[in-house]
Amino acid sequence: xxxxxxxxxxxxxxxxxxxxxxxxxxxxxxxxxxxxxxxxxxxxxxxxxxxxxxxxxxxxxxxxxxxxxxxxxxxxxxxxxxxxxxxxxxxxxxxxxxxxxxxxxxxxxxxxxxxxxxxxx
Numbered sequence: 001x002x003x004x005x006x007x008x009x010x011x012x013x014x015x016x017x018x019x020x021x022x023x024x025x026x027x028x029x030x031x032x033x034x035x036x037x038x039x040x041x042x043x044x045x046x047x048x049x050x051x052x053x054x055x056x057x058x059x060x061x062x063x064x065x066x067x068x069x070x071x072x073x074x075x076x077x078x079x080x081x082x083x084x085x086x087x088x089x090x091x092x093x094x095x096x097x098x099x100x101x102x103x104x105x106x107x108x109x110x111x112x113x114x115x116x117x118x119x120x121x
Contacts, residue, residue, distance in 0.1 A: 009063035016070040020077075028073050036066040 017029040040062040075081055 006060040006063050009060065009067050012067040013063055013070060016067060016074060019074055020070070023077070025077070028077075029070060032066060032069045032073060036062050036069065039065060 020026070020029050043061070071081075
């Protein structure tokens, strides 16, 4: 149920890692991935004791941390990422994404109601 933030971060990791691959650099994404994996191993016992849902929390934090480090390394490598053109499209895309999520959620809730009221055979 709470996979969306982790999926966005995971997708971002794949896209930014491909930017490094396009530049001919395969070592930086691997090094960052090893660092994030190590942080994940160290933090997993802390999260599991605190909330019981360690698997989701660790994967989500791992992906967000990984994406952040990859963006930092890419910015350091290229100097400037020139993402100003993306700012104009971000708000309309965010609104459309939220609306699509609400439509999907209402359809899911409506489907549960229909299935709950349907007589079983």
